[in-house]
Amino acid sequence: MGKADRRGRVGRGDKNLLRLLVLLALVFALMAVLRPGQFATAASLNSMMRQFPEYGIMAIGISLAMITGGIDLGVVGTANLSAIVAAKYMLAAVPKGASPAELAPYLFAAVALAVATGLACGTFAGTLIARFNIPAILATLGTQQLYTGIAIGITNGRPQSRLPLLYSKIGNTELFGFFPLSFVLYALIAVGIGLMLSRSRFGTCMYMLGTNPKAARFAGINNASVIMRTYVLSGLLSSVAGLIMMARANSAKADYGAPYTMQCVLIAVLGGVDPNGGFGNIAGVTMAILILQFLSSGLNMFNSVSNFYRDVIWGGVLILVLVFNRILSQRAERRAAARRTAQGR
Amino acid sequence: MIQLHRLARRSEPYVLAAIVALCLLIQARSGQFFSGNNLVDDVRSLIVPALFSIGCMMVLVSGGIDVSFPAIASLAMYMTDRILLASHYSGSVVLAYAMAAGFGLAMGAFNGLLIAFLKLPTFVVTLGTSSLYTGIMYGALSASASDVPPAIAAHGKAKLFTATNEQLGLTSNMPVQVLILAGLIVVVFCLLRYTMLGRGIYAIGGDEAAAERTGFNVRAIKMFLYCFVGFTAGITGIVRISMMSFADPSTMLGMELTVIAAVVLGGTRVTGGLGTLTGTILGVTLMIIMANSLILIGIPTYWSRVFTGAVIIVGTGVTAHQVGSTRRRARAAAALGGLGGGVGAGHGEG
Numbered sequence: 234m235g236k237a238d239r240r241g242r243v244g245r246g247d248k249n250l251l252r253l254l255v256l257l258a259l260v261f262a263l264m265a266v267l268r269p270g271q272f273a274t275a276a277s278l279n280s281m282m283r284q285f286p287e288y289g290i291m292a293i294g295i296s297l298a299m300i301t302g303g304i305d306l307g308v309v310g311t312a313n314l315s316a317i318v319a320a321k322y323m324l325a326a327v328p329k330g331a332s333p334a335e336l337a338p339y340l341f342a343a344v345a346l347a348v349a350t351g352l353a354c355g356t357f358a359g360t361l362i363a364r365f366n367i368p369a370i371l372a373t374l375g376t377q378q379l380y381t382g383i384a385i386g387i388t389n390g391r392p393q394s395r396l397p398l399l400y401s402k403i404g405n406t407e408l409f410g411f412f413p414l415s416f417v418l419y420a421l422i423a424v425g426i427g428l429m430l431s432r433s434r435f436g437t438c439m440y441m442l443g444t445n446p447k448a449a450r451f452a453g454i455n456n457a458s459v460i461m462r463t464y465v466l467s468g469l470l471s472s473v474a475g476l477i478m479m480a481r482a483n484s485a486k487a488d489y490g491a492p493y494t495m496q497c498v499l500i501a502v503l504g505g506v507d508p509n510g511g512f513g514n515i516a517g518v519t520m521a522i523l524i525l526q527f528l529s530s531g532l533n534m535f536n537s538v539s540n541f542y543r544d545v546i547w548g549g550v551l552i553l554v555l556v557f558n559r560i561l562s563q564r565a566e567r568r569a570a571a572r573r574t575a576q577g578r
Numbered sequence: 579m580i581q582l583h584r585l586a587r588r589s590e591p592y593v594l595a596a597i598v599a600l601c602l603l604i605q606a607r608s609g610q611f612f613s614g615n616n617l618v619d620d621v622r623s624l625i626v627p628a629l630f631s632i633g634c635m636m637v638l639v640s641g642g643i644d645v646s647f648p649a650i651a652s653l654a655m656y657m658t659d660r661i662l663l664a665s666h667y668s669g670s671v672v673l674a675y676a677m678a679a680g681f682g683l684a685m686g687a688f689n690g691l692l693i694a695f696l697k698l699p700t701f702v703v704t705l706g707t708s709s710l711y712t713g714i715m716y717g718a719l720s721a722s723a724s725d726v727p728p729a730i731a732a733h734g735k736a737k738l739f740t741a742t743n744e745q746l747g748l749t750s751n752m753p754v755q756v757l758i759l760a761g762l763i764v765v766v767f768c769l770l771r772y773t774m775l776g777r778g779i780y781a782i783g784g785d786e787a788a789a790e791r792t793g794f795n796v797r798a799i800k801m802f803l804y805c806f807v808g809f810t811a812g813i814t815g816i817v818r819i820s821m822m823s824f825a826d827p828s829t830m831l832g833m834e835l836t837v838i839a840a841v842v843l844g845g846t847r848v849t850g851g852l853g854t855l856t857g858t859i860l861g862v863t864l865m866i867i868m869a870n871s872l873i874l875i876g877i878p879t880y881w882s883r884v885f886t887g888a889v890i891i892v893g894t895g896v897t898a899h900q901v902g903s904t905r906r907r908a909r910a911a912a913a914l915g916g917l918g919g920g921v922g923a924g925h926g927e928g
Contacts, residue, residue, distance in 0.1 A: 304701070361891060368848050370643065370701055371894045374835060379887030386881045495709050498702060508699045541720075544713025551706035555698050 249505040253520040260524055264531035271534055279411060285526045286419035287312075287481065288493045289519070290474040292500040293426055294467035296518050299501050300430070301460060302443040302510025303362060303369030305467045309493045310380030311354040312475035316485035317384045319347035319476065320393035327397055336399050343400070347472045354380055355468020359461040377494070384487035394484035404480020415477045422470065427515035439463060443510025492544075499551045500525060505558075589845030589896070593860040600867055608874045614741030615750035622750065624866045625759050625821070626830070628859060629814040630837045631844075632766050633807035635858040638841060640803055641783040641850025642700035645838070646689060646708035647811040648830040653711045654681035654808075655815025656719060659825040662727040671733040671820070678812035685711060686808015687801070694800035712831060721827035726819055734820035755817045762810065767855050775799065783850030836886055840865040843893035865889065 265273040291308040298305035320343075327339045354376065361372040406414045430436035438459045441449040450456055479485045504521030506513030528546065532538050605611040630647055637644045658678040667673070685707070692703045715721045726734070737751035770776035778799045781789035790796050819825045844861025846853030868889075872882055 361895065365895050365898055367891070367894045367898045371838075371842065371848055371890060374838070375887045375890035375894065377887070378835060378883050378890060382881060382883030382885070382887050386878075386884055389880050495705060498705060502702060508702045541713055541717035544709045545717050546713070548706045548708070548710030548713055552692065552703065552710070555702065555706070556692070556696055559696050559698060 250514075250517055250520070253504065253517055253524070257520050257524050257527070260527045260531070264527055264534075268531060268534045272531055275411070277530065279407075279413070281526050281530050282416040283405075283413045283481065284530070285522050286413075286415040287474045287477045288490070288496055289419050289500075289522045290422055290470050290477070291493060292497040292504075292518055292522060293422065293515060294470040294474075295497045296501040296504065296506045296513055296515070297426070297430075297439070297463050297470075298369065298373075298467055299506045299508055300443050300510060300513050301439050301463050302446065303460065303463070304373060304498070304508070305358065305464060306370065306373040306494055307354065307358055307376035307380060308467060308471040308474070308497065309490050310377040310384070311351055311468050311471035312478060313485065313487055313489055314354060314380040314384045314475070315347040315350040315472035316475035316479040316489075317388055317393060317487060318350045319343040320396055320479060320485035321387065322346050323396050323400070324393060331397075333399055336397055340397070340400055340403070344476060347476050348469065351468040351470075351472020351475070352465055353468070354471070355465040356461070358468065359464035362464065363457040363460040381487055388487055390487060392484045392486040396479070396483055396485075398483075401480045401483040404477065415480070418473065418477065422473070423515050423519055426466075426470075430514060435459070435462065440511055443507075443512075445511075496525065496547060499547050502551060502558075503554050589843075590854065590857045590860055593844060593857065593864055597860065597864050597867065600864070600871070604867075604871045604874050608871075610743075610746075610874070611871070613743045613745065615743040615746075615748045618741040618750040618752050620863075620867060620870055621756060622753060622821070623870060624862060625753065625755050626814055626818050627833065627837055627840060627866060628759055628862045629762060629810060629817060630833065631841050631858050631862045632762055632855070633803075633810045634834075634837050635841045635844070635846050635853050635855070636766070636770075636779055637700075637803055637807055638838075638846045638848055639783045639850060639853040640779050640800065641786065642693065642800070642803070643838070643848070644689065644700065644704045644804065644807050645834045646685075646704040646711065647807055647814075647837075648833045649708040649711040649715075650682050650685045650808050651811040651815035651818070651830050652827050653685065653715045654678040654812035655819050656715055656721050656825060656827050657681050658812075658816065659724065659726060659730075659819065660719065662729070663725065667727050667729065669729060671729045671816075674727070674730055674733075674816050675813055678816045679809050680812070682808040682810070682812020682815070683805055684808070686805045686811070689808065690801040690804030693804060694797045708834075715827055723824055723826040726823060726825050730816065730820045731823050734823045753821055755821060758813065758817060763855065763859070770855065775802065779803065780851060783847075783852075785851075835890070836865060836869075837862075839886060839890040839893060843889060848894065848898075861893075 261273070271277065291312060294308045295305050323339060323343045326342070327336065331339075358373055358376045361367045361376070362369050365372075367375075404414060408414065408417055430439065438449070438454050441452060441454060442456055442459050446456055449459075475485075478489060482489070500518060500521045501513065502508060503524065504513065504517035504519070506518065525547075529543065532543065532546075601611055610616055630651070633647060634644060655678050658674055658681065661677065662674060689704055689707055692698050692707075693700050733754070736754045738754055738756065740749050740751050742749045770779065774794075778789065778794040778796075781792065781794055782796050782799055786796060815830070818830055822829065840861040841853070841858050842848060842861070843864060844854075844857035844859070846858060846861075868885070869882065872879060872885065877885070
């Protein structure tokens with residue numbers, strides 16, 4: 234919370250990645266040993282690669298917002314609304330019994346509509362935060378309700394199913410017979426956003442804004458524009474997640490994936506993104522996603538473990554990680570202070 | 579211009595005007611608003627959100643946010659319910675309240691430890707503990723809707739008076755639980771207005787560092803706040819199941835949004851330092867009347883979530899706009915009066 238303790242945390246990045254890597258290997262090894270011939274198989278890895286991209290992409294969106302010192306709780310609502318707009322369009326526009334060649338332009342238009350919806354949702358959230366100075370938590374709590382509400386309103390709460398089969402067929406293609414398209418999309422997005430954060434001017438601006446908005450402004454950064462672009466980007470990512478969800482379930486539903494919000498915040502914090510802003514990278518977030526997916530898929534293989542224990546585990550892990558990071562940063566801060574006094578003498 | 583700003587600074591008049599306008603609109607469209615049973619029904623559905631909103635407002639005033647109170651209330655009431663059922667308890671309902679308040683207090687204290695002593699961000703912590711508490715309820719206790727002990731059922735049937743609608747032949751009972759709400763309002767009113775603790779809550783919301791230097795024990799105040807939220811949440815849980823006369827673990831989950839929206843609508847500033855009990859109760863009243871009357875004024879129920887979202891956005895937008903103008907004033911006051919300006923602005927209208 235204090236801004237002063239940031240100093241001690243600089244340079245923690247690599248250590249954090251190393252810790253996550255060790256944790257990832259431990260979880261994988263543990264599950265592989267406890268569930269031999271079941272967990273570490275090609276089939277189970279393939280099914281995990283199908284599961285995580287949809288929430289992984291939203292977790293990247295939330296992480297971006299958290300790096301700038303905000304949060305985007307509207308990602309799930311945006312994803313569902315985008316999917317529903319696309320689904321409604323396809324249901325209304327596609328003629329019955331169209332051949333794949335005839336279908337193609339409709340599918341393109343549906344994807345474009347979903348992406349446009351995501352951009353619009355992000356722009357709206359960004360406007361509330363950047364122009365009207367509404368705290369990000371409340372603005373996005375509001376947009377989450379609003380988008381979910383609009384999605385319920387335009388569908389009367391009914392799932393939109395019986396979409397053209399070609400759409401989910403494309404969505405579930407596997408590259409080289411193993412890598413699902415959604416996984417490839419995730420990989421491309423992760424690399425792209427990772428490079429944007431570390432190499433581009435915009436990425437640097439995001440970190441500076443998250444570390445100290447006042448200093449960022451005095452450094453000549455247009456804070457409002459950086460916030461705006463961050464939430465638009467998060468909306469764009471959410472719409473991609475929505476398209477993936479729609480392909481996986483072959484339907485779109487207004488209240489799909491409600492627990493994803495909590496899970497995405499957990500991923501961001503576990504992955505080393507500072508909830509107060511200024512720190513975090515996509516490599517850490519990706520490792521956190523994999524840790525959670527290994528845990529969740531592994532736990533699924535134990536029949537005695539109720540699905541509801543997952544809530545306990547997610548909540549517990551989130552708090553443990555927060556406490557652990559806090560203690561580490563306090564120790565680093567104390568060491569830095571000791572070093573300063575030693576030099577002073 | 580300055581006078582306009584001064585008028586615009588307080589939200590209570592607006593909320594009150596909105597309530598009156600809405601009541602008249604509903605009365606004009608349905609002719610049923612001012613009937614005795616409709617008013618009693620509105621008070622009835624007001625009790626639980628209003629009980630939640632008071633603790634929620636105090637946390638927001640201190641500059642924090644708590645989204646775990648529905649989870650605390652659910653787990654506390656569910657544990658109490660199961661224990662009392664298992665032991666075939668047949669005594670007074672007071673024990674049920676005491677137990678639920680105790681469980682709630684313990685869960686609130688856990689939040690408080692993480693927030694006050696480890697200085698972790700309040701939103702992420704309470705989001706995590708919320709998931710933890712609901713997970714314990716559904717996972718470890720495999721909760722599902724269950725009966726309530728006779729004491730709670732009898733307590734739920736008790737009524738202060740009955741209002742009858744002659745025209746439609748409908749009757750509504752005013753539940754005794756409304757007295758708990760009245761009691762809590764009196765206690766919190768005195769606490770915020772007449773005690774050092776109450777001043778401290780406003781002070782740390784205005785400027786934590788300044789409050790600490792003025793001599794407030796910031797840790798103790800924060801610890802108290804989250805314990806208090808847990809304590810009132812536990813009591814609210816019992817109020818809820820006694821009024822429903824069965825214990826449904828999911829009945830309160832998700833209420834955090836509407837409650838926070840109502841509190842913010844009532845003029846409480848999410849960045850801390852400002853918020854009044856009057857405004858909070860008015861905000862909750864407005865939300866409840868609107869939610870209960872959406873159909874009466876011709877809005878289909880499918881759109882009710884759009885409506886909650888819009889209320890949060892508009893409500894926070896207005897307060898955020900007010901922060902901008904007050905901050906300028908505070909800066910001017912600080913320039914004139916040194917430290918006193920900052921603390922004074924923090925106190926606001928208790």
